[in-house]
Amino acid sequence: MPAAEVAAAKAAAVEPAKPGFTEHLVAAANQALDHILGLDPQVAVLDIALSLAIVAGAYGLLWGLRRLSDHWLDRVHVGGDQHEAARTQQAARFTWGLLRLAAGVGVLFLILGVWGVDARAWFSGRAGERLLRLALVIIIATALVEVSGFIIKRLVGGFARRSADPRRAAQLNTLGPILTGCAQTVLVVVGGLTILTELGLNLGPILASAGVLGIAVGFGAQTLVKDFLTGLFLIAEDVVSVGDNVEIGGSSGVVEAMTLRTIRLRDVNATLHIFPYSEAQVIHNRTKVFSAYLADIPISYDTDLDRALVVVRRVGDELRADPKFKKLVTRPFEVMGVDRLADNAVYIKARFITEPRVQWEVGREFNLRLKNAFDAEGILTPVKTTPVQAQPLEGHRPPTAEEPVQSPRRS
Numbered sequence: 217m218p219a220a221e222v223a224a225a226k227a228a229a230v231e232p233a234k235p236g237f238t239e240h241l242v243a244a245a246n247q248a249l250d251h252i253l254g255l256d257p258q259v260a261v262l263d264i265a266l267s268l269a270i271v272a273g274a275y276g277l278l279w280g281l282r283r284l285s286d287h288w289l290d291r292v293h294v295g296g297d298q299h300e301a302a303r304t305q306q307a308a309r310f311t312w313g314l315l316r317l318a319a320g321v322g323v324l325f326l327i328l329g330v331w332g333v334d335a336r337a338w339f340s341g342r343a344g345e346r347l348l349r350l351a352l353v354i355i356i357a358t359a360l361v362e363v364s365g366f367i368i369k370r371l372v373g374g375f376a377r378r379s380a381d382p383r384r385a386a387q388l389n390t391l392g393p394i395l396t397g398c399a400q401t402v403l404v405v406v407g408g409l410t411i412l413t414e415l416g417l418n419l420g421p422i423l424a425s426a427g428v429l430g431i432a433v434g435f436g437a438q439t440l441v442k443d444f445l446t447g448l449f450l451i452a453e454d455v456v457s458v459g460d461n462v463e464i465g466g467s468s469g470v471v472e473a474m475t476l477r478t479i480r481l482r483d484v485n486a487t488l489h490i491f492p493y494s495e496a497q498v499i500h501n502r503t504k505v506f507s508a509y510l511a512d513i514p515i516s517y518d519t520d521l522d523r524a525l526v527v528v529r530r531v532g533d534e535l536r537a538d539p540k541f542k543k544l545v546t547r548p549f550e551v552m553g554v555d556r557l558a559d560n561a562v563y564i565k566a567r568f569i570t571e572p573r574v575q576w577e578v579g580r581e582f583n584l585r586l587k588n589a590f591d592a593e594g595i596l597t598p599v600k601t602t603p604v605q606a607q608p609l610e611g612h613r614p615p616t617a618e619e620p621v622q623s624p625r626r627s
Contacts, residue, residue, distance in 0.1 A: 252331055252332075252333070255331075255332070263330050263331050266330045267327045267330055267331070270323055270326050270327055270330070271323060271327075274319055274322075274323045277319075278315070278316065278319060281315075282312070285312075313358065314355070314358075317355075346414060346416075349414055350411065350414045350415070353407065353410050353411055353414055354407075354411065356407075357403060357404070357406075357407030357410070357411075358407075360403050360407075361400050361403050361404060361407075364396070364399045364400060364403060365396045365399070365400055368392065368395050368396045368399060369392055369396060372388050372389070372391060372392035372395065373388075373389075373392065375388050376388040376389050376392075382571075382572065386457035386458060386459050386460070387451075387454055387457050389457070389458050389459070390451060390457045390458045390474050391451060393473065393474070393475070394451065394474070394475070394476060397475070397476060398476075439492070439494055440477065442493075442494045443476075443477040443478070443492045443493040443494045444476055444477060444493075446493035446494055446496070447474065447475075447476060447477065447479075447493040450474075450479075450493060450496075450499075451474065455499060455501070456471060456474075456479070456499055456501055456504075457471065457474075458471050458472070458473065458474060459471060459503075459573070460501055460502075460503045460504060460572075460573075461501075461502045461503045461573060462481065462499050462500060462501045462502065462503075463499075463500035463502070464479070464481065464489070464491050464495075464496050464498070464499055464500075465491065465495065465496070465498075467481060467483065467489040467491075468481070468483060469481035469482050469483035469484070469487075469489060470482050470483075472488070477492060477493065478490050478491060478492055478493065479491050479493060479496055502575075503572040503573045504572065505572065506546060506569055506570065506571065506572060507569075507570050507571065507572050507573060507574065507575040508567055508568065508569050508570065508575060509567065509568040509570060509575040509576065509578055509579035509582070510565065510566075510567050511565070511566045511567070511568075511579065511582065511583070512555065512563050512564075512565055513528060513563065513564040513565070513566065513586070514558075514561035514562070514563055514597055514598050515561060515562045515563070515564060515595065515596075515597065515598075516560075516561065516562075516596035516597060516598045517560075517561070517562060517598075518596055519562075519595050519596050521554065521562060521564075523593070523595065524564065524590075524595050525551060525553070525564065527586075527589050527590065527593050527595060528551055528564060528566055528586065529549070529551045530589070531582065531585050531586045531589050532549030532551065532566060532568070532582065533549055534585070535549070535578070535581060535582055535585060536548070536549050536568075541578060541581065543571070544570050544571050544574045544577070544578055545568055545569070545570055545578060546569050546570060546571060547569035549566065549567075549568060550566060550567045550568075550569075551564070551565075551566045552564075552565040552566060552567065553565070560598045561597075561598035568582065
């Protein structure tokens with residue numbers, strides 16, 4: 217080996233190792249803390265007052281800008297499109313997040329300057345480059361999370377609005393939040409790992425520990441895995457979508473949201489029912505592809521059933537021919553005939569086949585028209601009565617003045 221290479225190797229061996237990024241930050245923070253603790257009490261009080269004034273001024277400036285921004289957005293969105301307003305609000309929230317971050321960094325630099333700490337020295341050399349890269353990673357990761365959510369919602373919402381099939385639109389609206397959550401989760405994980413790398417941490421042991429921890433959590437959280445996989449199959453097989461009216465575990469309502477783990481129903485009382493997918497083993501979907509309204513019509517035994525059947529069919533056909541309900545009722549009105557003979561009524565069964573989620577609207581209108589038609593035709597519906605048996609009055613006649621009142625016997 218040449219002598220020059222040997223000398224270079226010896227010099228490298230005796231050269232002290234350069235401090236890492238984290239060590240540089242810790243040393244700078246300790247130096248700044250020692251400087252602050254060594255200040256004169258009067259100077260420290262003055263510095264505290266100036267720091268509070270800087271914080272109050274920055275807060276007041278941000279508050280004023282926020283009020284002006286809200287006022288401008290309210291004027292712009294008066295009578296505008298709701299989707300456009302939602303997108304503008306999302307962009308405004310992202311902008312305000314970046315503005316608050318920049319304001320926080322600026323306030324920190326000003327306060328450090330008041331206390332006599334030169335923060336610019338932190339950005340000198342390799343440590344400054346590392347801090348700058350770290351800030352850029354945080355900003356880019358935050359921007360990607362927001363932009364990915366915006367793009368996915370925009371694309372999925374556009375496809376759903378342009379879809380001619382309502383069922384396909386409902387399925388797309390169901391997939392939108394799930395795709396957004398998956399994409400943002402991946403970006404957050406990648407951004408977090410990148411930040412740890414910039415801080416100088418070795419990711420090899422961390423990833424190995426995370427793998428072992430993930431296996432242990434997988435065995436201990438089998439229910440969560442089952443919920444996730446069941447939800448994927450429910451969505452892939454199009455069993456249920458957002459907007460469907462379903463019954464799960466005795467609770468009925470409209471599907472308000474479907475997350476990675478739960479399905480959420482809102483009933484007519486505005487109560488929100490939340491079910492993990494693993495508990496939604498049996499789902500009764502009333503609004504997939506088409507819906508139906510089944511009418512049980514009670515008729516009195518004293519009524520001519522043939523005339524009642526004619527009236528029921530006429531009312532159903534007139535309702536289907538009405539321009540307001542013509543598009544809602546997809547098939548001819550069905551009168552199934554006499555369904556059963558009960559104690560005090562004869563029940564006629566009829567059915568409407570409708571578009572999804574409108575069967576109750578059609579049924580309420582049919583009941584109103586049928587009641588008016590029965591009244592006009594003199595068709596009777598049964599009235600529930602309670603039989604009362606009369607008792608003889610002689611055994612309960614009150615005693616007269618001549619008759620003594622008998623006292624009850626004592627046993």
